[in-house]
Amino acid sequence: MNSLDMRDDVRQDRREFEYTQSDFEQVKHLVYQNAGITLQASKTNLVYSRLSKRLRACGLQRFSDYLALLKKDDEERTRAVTALTTNHTSFFREKHHFDHFTAHVWPQLKAKLEAGDRVRIWSAGCSSGEEPYSIAMALAGTDRNLPNWLLKHDFRILASDLAPHVLATAREGMYAMTIAQSIPPNLRNIWMESDGDQMVVHPLLKELIAFRELNLLGNWPMRHQFDVIFCRNVMIYFDDTTKNTLFQNFSKKLLGGGMLYIGHSERLIGKAASDFVSKGQTIYQKRAM
Ligand SMILES: C[S@@+](CC[C@H](N)C(=O)[O-])C[C@H]1O[C@@H](n2cnc3c(N)ncnc32)[C@H](O)[C@@H]1O
Known part of the structure; x- marks a missing residue:
């Protein structure tokens, strides 16, 4: 031995x-x-x-x-x-991404929906759901009517992960108070409800999100391209060959002008790098092709 x-x-x-x-x-x-x-x-x-x-x-x-x-x-x-996956996450992790998304991206996406177009957002490697729920809260802001409005339009957030155990938590949308604490209070008051010593995500917000088991290394069954992809703190565990392939696939899956948010210690590398322009710290916009 x-x-x-x-x-x-x-x-x-x-x-x-x-x-x-x-x-x-x-x-x-x-x-x-x-x-x-x-x-x-x-x-x-x-x-x-x-x-x-x-x-x-x-x-x-x-x-x-x-x-x-x-x-x-x-x-x-x-x-x-x-x-053996690392599932560490939190609500509004890397807050500058949500600030950028709310100020510069969401107004245009909302206008697309108003014009009758489709809007798709992908949280790739969503872990236990804090990331996609943060996206939903960021775009809804304090507008209680927005989820109902979105449900009447062609809008969906896809939240995927490889690990079924974290997806189960994500679908349930129930979190300890200590975890929910990192949601800004004005949003937490509206979009989280107390349930004993825990907090649960508002059902309308949950309806905006489709949780799916998906290995990023396998086939991607999604037919449409996305307006925004969040893939944060996932590629940190991948080697350069895998990152290269993944960035190229993300580029193919993003609409021209679409946004890609990656984790704080990650950087865009390989062939796909020339498809994007930097829009801030770990924020990339796909060039119109
Ligand atoms: C550290 S968490 C990051 C969660 C969230 N994106 C964030 O930044 O807070 C990484 C997640 O990526 C998932 N993951 C790792 N390899 C994956 C793969 N090949 N396909 C899909 N998900 C994967 C893990 O299961 C884990 O939940």
Whole structure:
């Protein structure tokens, strides 16, 4: 058995399950192949702790047995991959994006709807829903009638993620008070309702959003192009090859003049970079082609 390192040798004695360097390398390969996520060596112990729960649930003693199971069981493979995703998010994260969207983008999109056109917004890698709900609250502002108006027009926010467990939370739209606290009070008072010690998103706002399971590395079944794409803090875990492909696909899926918002530590790279003009910090507009 290959040990992970001296420290891990010691740990191995205390570990409930047998876990080797080769096991980690195989998990790393599997997560890269299935989700594009690159696991650094520093994630060795995180992989052990996240997947231990699955070994326990499957009644297995060794990671090598679990890896053998993953080769033939598609559902378990999805569970393993999603258990290794990082789902950290918050309402109005990177607030300058929402300020930019409300001031410079939404007025034009609203005018499009008024003219009878379609408007589509995509939150790609939406995690537990804070991002798409922030978009919905940002555009509705304090206008209580806006969701009803939008429902009568050709408007939809698509919110997608690879991980079913976060999508379940997103669909429910129920959050601890401490999480809902980062919503500006004027919006929280209108769009969040108290439910015991939690807060739930207003049903009308929920109706604006379609939550879908979607792997960004797979096929995209959406027929239409988007006016705005938010893909923030998702590509941070991807290598340059994957980022390149993804940026090109986002460019194809955006209308000319459409906006792309990416995470604070990300940057637009590769062939698609020339399709966009910078409109501020991590904000890009697709050139009219
Ligand atoms: C750190 S969260 C970011 C959430 C939100 N966009 C934000 O910025 O707050 C990253 C999300 O990307 C999702 N993700 C990772 N790889 C993915 C892939 N290949 N396809 C779709 N979603 C993916 C994860 O499941 C996770 O929920």
